[in-house]
Amino acid sequence: KNIDVDGMAQRMGTTEAGTNSINDITPVLNKETGKDAYQSVEIPDAKADDKQTDKLRGDIVTAIDEGHAIVANIAGTATDTDGTTHSFEGGHYISVVGYRDNGNTVTIADSANPDQASYRMSVDNLADWIATRGYTA
Secondary structure, three states: OOOOHHHHHHHHOOEOOEOOOHHHHHHHHHHHHOOOOOOEEEEOOOOOOHHHHHHHHHHHHHHHHOOOOEEEEEEEEEEOOOOOEEEEEEEEEEEEEEEEHHHOEEEEEOOOOHHHOEEEEEHHHHHHHHOOEEEEO
């Protein structure tokens, strides 16, 4: 689909400082896709519990199997399956674009660094990286 990224960013309220919340992204994705495929999910605590991690895993599997990615608002530092750390203390958005091992390992698409545009991470690490924020699935 051809998307006007500038128009989309404007509708999300994105500025040079970023986009405030996953709740600003979900309605715009639904409008762009023409259906209510996306819903915001928050992980409000400092770390994700088992139930929140299980929900994230299930949401990832369902979304990818239906042909769309998940957008996650992350903050802090997380380590991928290769042992590389990714740090965004002020927050950042990433896309989850794939999974393997029944959703226990996910594939991340990240625009922050072209040399690390794609990497894998355990869903447990991802859930804790999303903690205090949220994702849209």
